[in-house]
Amino acid sequence: MPFLENIEYDHLLEEFKSVLRKNSLKFTKQRETILKTLYNFPGHFLPEEFYNLIKKNEPNSNIGIATIYRTLNLLEESEIVTALSFGKNGKKYELANKPHHDHIICKNCGLILEFEDKSIEKRQKEIAQQNGFELTNHIMQLYGICPKCKRKKIGI
Amino acid sequence: MPFLENIEYDHLLEEFKSVLRKNSLKFTKQRETILKTLYNFPGHFLPEEFYNLIKKNEPNSNIGIATIYRTLNLLEESEIVTALSFGKNGKKYELANKPHHDHIICKNCGLILEFEDKSIEKRQKEIAQQNGFELTNHIMQLYGICPKCKRKKIGI
DNA sequence: AAAATATTGATACATTTTATCATTTTTTTA
DNA sequence: TAAAAAAATGATAAAATGTATCAATATTTT
Numbered sequence: 001m002p003f004l005e006n007i008e009y010d011h012l013l014e015e016f017k018s019v020l021r022k023n024s025l026k027f028t029k030q031r032e033t034i035l036k037t038l039y040n041f042p043g044h045f046l047p048e049e050f051y052n053l054i055k056k057n058e059p060n061s062n063i064g065i066a067t068i069y070r071t072l073n074l075l076e077e078s079e080i081v082t083a084l085s086f087g088k089n090g091k092k093y094e095l096a097n098k099p100h101h102d103h104i105i106c107k108n109c110g111l112i113l114e115f116e117d118k119s120i121e122k123r124q125k126e127i128a129q130q131n132g133f134e135l136t137n138h139i140m141q142l143y144g145i146c147p148k149c150k151r152k153k154i155g156i
Numbered sequence: 157m158p159f160l161e162n163i164e165y166d167h168l169l170e171e172f173k174s175v176l177r178k179n180s181l182k183f184t185k186q187r188e189t190i191l192k193t194l195y196n197f198p199g200h201f202l203p204e205e206f207y208n209l210i211k212k213n214e215p216n217s218n219i220g221i222a223t224i225y226r227t228l229n230l231l232e233e234s235e236i237v238t239a240l241s242f243g244k245n246g247k248k249y250e251l252a253n254k255p256h257h258d259h260i261i262c263k264n265c266g267l268i269l270e271f272e273d274k275s276i277e278k279r280q281k282e283i284a285q286q287n288g289f290e291l292t293n294h295i296m297q298l299y300g301i302c303p304k305c306k307r308k309k310i311g312i
Numbered sequence: 313a314a315a316a317t318a319t320t321g322a323t324a325c326a327t328t329t330t331a332t333c334a335t336t337t338t339t340t341t342a
Numbered sequence: 343t344a345a346a347a348a349a350a351t352g353a354t355a356a357a358a359t360g361t362a363t364c365a366a367t368a369t370t371t372t
Contacts, residue, residue: 026369064321104289113287120276131269132303133260140296142280147288182338220352
């Protein structure tokens with residue numbers, strides 16, 4: 001049970017519990033399993049991928065797909081997970097407790113890299129202000145061809 | 157028939173025809189109507205909104221919704237239109253023949269403003285290079301609360 | 313421990329997008 | 343320019359994705 005000794009995870013768990021309390025929601029086995037899985041599997045998952053991941057790794061949990069959708073929505077609203085939406089697919093979810101970052105995505109193989117850039121963030125804030133907006137968050141995705149696919153000379 | 161004398165539109169049309177020729181596709185009334193509508197109605201439309209717009213403005217065209225989807229996908233692949241995807245809705249389409257720009261979106265009322273920023277574009281290119289990517293395009297969407305909604309003090 | 317409240321899984325339903333296919337339109341060919 | 347070839351169309355079935363419903367169950371409050 002490495003989780004019980006993991007400060008980072010414990011912190012996350014407390015944050016989630018706090019959100020639940022504030023909204024008079026309940027802390028359930030399913031919600032805990034979902035959070036734990038998000039923590040243990042860094043990456044970007046569609047709800048369905050997530051569902052399968054949990055079925056495989058927590059065979060006894062028996063979580064319904066509806067609960068996956070419900071919980072991911074809840075976690076997104078609480079800003080504990082971030083949703084990425086691109087391409088033909090629906091939204092992909094990832095834990096938001098890491099420092100903010102954006103994504104570079106390979107149009108050929110779907111590889112996703114993460115990066116962050118303070119100078120861009122700063123400009124974004126300025127631009128929002130210039131337009132009278134109060135900036136809450138942003139999405140930035142760079143698309144291109146990754147080194148591997150470039151070598152393979154695969155066009156799009 | 158102002159289109160016949162409109163250089164900008166003619167150019168767009170030629171571009172479209174060129175894409176069609178290259179792919180052994182055919183230039184049809186429906187495809188022309190869709191391109192024309194995109195040109196005449198700047199904005200960001202869902203396929204369904206687009207469908208209704210055409211039904212209203214070109215009552216004789218009688219285009220099926222499937223053709224709207226098919227043509228928007230084709231135009232997107234050809235980079236003649238750009239698709240924006242955010243929130244719970246599907247993709248919104250707009251003509252891509254204007255200078256590149258990004259979007260600020262109000263989380264409350266859905267208002268979309270456009271902007272461009274050369275310094276961000278430059279950084280993006282650098283970041284892609286640092287990661288070995290060949291950058292082809294990007295999406296950047298800033299989210300926040302627009303001035304009007306701020307005044308109304310409507311939270312999210 | 314009982315009552316109150318919220319959650320769950322299963323699944324029906326809704327919505328959005330794509331696939332199918334007979335018919336029509338466009339383009340090519342001779 | 344008419345016939346043949348190729349592709350597109352509209353209608354609609356089917357798939358894909360996400361949400362709502364509801365009886366049963368779990369959690370929290372009292």
